[in-house]
Each structure stands twice: as C-alpha cells, then as structure tokens.
Amino acid sequence: MTEYKLLFTGPMGAGKTTAIGAVSEVKPVLTDVQNTDQSVAKERTTVGLDFGLLTLENGDRIRLFGTPGQVRFDFLWKILSQNVLGIVILIDNSKPAPLDDLRVYLDGFAAQLKHVPCVIGVGRTDAHPAPSLDEFSNVLNERGLVLPILGVDVRLRSDVVLLIDCLLAQMEASLFMENKR
Ligand SMILES: Nc1nc2c(ncn2[C@@H]2O[C@H](COP(=O)(O)OP(=O)(O)O)[C@@H](O)[C@H]2O)c(=O)[nH]1
Ligand SMILES: [Mg+2]
Incomplete structure (x- = not known):
C-alpha cells in the first residue's frame, strides 16, 4: 500500500x-471559523487546514490537505507542502481577477511546481465563462x-476524482520516465 499526500490550494471561496x-471517506477535519473578511461573502473560512482521506481501489491511500486561502497564511503553504506528491490549484472564475489569482498560487508554489505534479481546477465556468481556459x-x-x-464543480465528487486522477497520471508518467533513465 502506498500513501500519497495531496494538497488543495487556491483563494478563499474557491x-x-x-x-x-466531496471525496473524503472520513468526516473531514475542518478548522473553519466565522469569516471576518468583509471582501468575501462567505460565512465560514479556513484558518488552519482541512484534512481528508481517500482509499483507491488498489488499496493506496490518499491524504488530502487544504491550505488556508488567504495570502497572509502563506507561511503555512511551505509547511503543508513538505512531502507533498501533488498539488491542486482551485480558482473561482466568478472572482474579479481569476488569472491574477492563478498567478499568486503559481508563484507561491513555484519551488514545488518544479518537481511536483499539479493540476488547475477552474470553478463556476458555466455562469462565468470568461476568462476562458485558453487564457x-x-x-x-x-x-x-x-x-x-479543467473546468470543475468541486461539489461533484466525480469532478474532484478527475482532478486527483490527473495528478496520479502525472505521477505515474514521471515514475515511468525515471525508470527508463
Ligand atoms: N454555484 C457554484 N458554487 C460552487 C461551485 N464550486 C464551489 N461552490 C461553492 O463555493 C463555496 C466554496 O467554499 P469553500 O469550499 O469553503 O471554499 P474554500 O475557502 O476554498 O475552502 C461552497 O459554498 C461551494 O458549494 C460551482 O462550481 N458553482
Ligand atoms: Mg476552506
């Protein structure tokens, strides 16, 4: 049995x-508290981290961690990135500047992205088609x-599984390349 650690990051509300x-088989451990950030219409927000667990058909286990979204917690991003095998960056396309949001996380995780598989999930693309996935x-x-x-609705388990599958496929591909060397 292999254990993977995957990280979900992205702005508040993504x-x-x-x-x-949506995918955890244990009741997710949440550290959400009352949101006091007036710029985001959201009742609760994550100050610490989210944690969930998912067992794959082959018995492999995935530990899922969520980072706090606010940039002022970016010191936690580094701590949470230790030994991480994949990163999901979630973006909310209904926000004023989704492309800049992506830039923040690409830069914040630049060191990890050099060697860790990553996938981008863009939410609310149905109601907010711009910017496009090409952009x-x-x-x-x-x-x-x-x-x-990928355009995703993370409320749907199947969409979250798709994001995780993308990471696992990249991991397998990079292991394959290493074996060939
Ligand atoms: N309408 C709509 N709501 C969404 C979609 N994706 C996420 N949400 C909602 O957006 C909110 C996201 O909040 P949360 O998961 O706490 O965001 P976090 O701050 O990144 O942890 C939840 O209320 C979701 O139900 C989507 O594609 N469409
Ligand atoms: Mg949260």
Missing part, C-alpha cells in the same frame, strides 16, 4: 473545503509551465 469534503493556459505559458486545466 472550494478547497468543499472538494475535500489560463496562457498564464502557464508565461511561466513555461504545462499543466492540465
């Missing part, structure tokens, strides 16, 4: 807590990154 809750792709190009970008 759906990290929802995503982990997100251009942001990756600016940084010389090639990563999967």
Whole structure:
C-alpha cells in the first residue's frame, strides 16, 4: 500500500473545503471559523487546514490537505507542502481577477511546481465563462509551465476524482520516465 499526500490550494471561496469534503471517506477535519473578511461573502473560512482521506481501489491511500486561502497564511503553504506528491490549484472564475489569482498560487508554489505534479481546477465556468481556459493556459505559458486545466464543480465528487486522477497520471508518467533513465 502506498500513501500519497495531496494538497488543495487556491483563494478563499474557491472550494478547497468543499472538494475535500466531496471525496473524503472520513468526516473531514475542518478548522473553519466565522469569516471576518468583509471582501468575501462567505460565512465560514479556513484558518488552519482541512484534512481528508481517500482509499483507491488498489488499496493506496490518499491524504488530502487544504491550505488556508488567504495570502497572509502563506507561511503555512511551505509547511503543508513538505512531502507533498501533488498539488491542486482551485480558482473561482466568478472572482474579479481569476488569472491574477492563478498567478499568486503559481508563484507561491513555484519551488514545488518544479518537481511536483499539479493540476488547475477552474470553478463556476458555466455562469462565468470568461476568462476562458485558453487564457489560463496562457498564464502557464508565461511561466513555461504545462499543466492540465479543467473546468470543475468541486461539489461533484466525480469532478474532484478527475482532478486527483490527473495528478496520479502525472505521477505515474514521471515514475515511468525515471525508470527508463
Ligand atoms: N454555484 C457554484 N458554487 C460552487 C461551485 N464550486 C464551489 N461552490 C461553492 O463555493 C463555496 C466554496 O467554499 P469553500 O469550499 O469553503 O471554499 P474554500 O475557502 O476554498 O475552502 C461552497 O459554498 C461551494 O458549494 C460551482 O462550481 N458553482
Ligand atoms: Mg476552506
């Protein structure tokens, strides 16, 4: 049995807590408190971290961690990134500047992205089709990154599983490349 540690990150309200809750087989450990940030219409917010657990069909276990969204907690991002095998960046397309939001997390996790698989999940694309996934792709190009970008609704378990599958596929591909060397 292998254990993987995956990290969900992204701005406040993007759906990290929802995503982990959608797939976790244990009641997610949440550290949400009353939100006092007036700029975001959200009753509760995560100050510490979310934690969930998921067992795959082959018995492998995935430990899921969610980072606090606010940039003022970015010291926690480094701590949570230790030994992480994959990163999901969630973006809310209904926010004023979703492309800049992506830039914040690509820069915040730049060191990890050099060697850790990553996937971008963009939420609320149905009601907010702009910016397009191509525009997100251009942001990756600016940084010389090639990563999967998916339109997702993290309230749906199947969409969250798809994000995780993308990471597992990248991990398997990089192991395959290492074995060939
Ligand atoms: N309408 C709609 N709501 C969504 C979608 N994705 C997430 N949400 C909602 O957005 C909120 C996200 O909150 P939360 O998971 O606490 O975000 P966090 O701050 O990243 O942990 C929840 O109320 C979700 O139900 C979506 O695609 N469409
Ligand atoms: Mg949260």
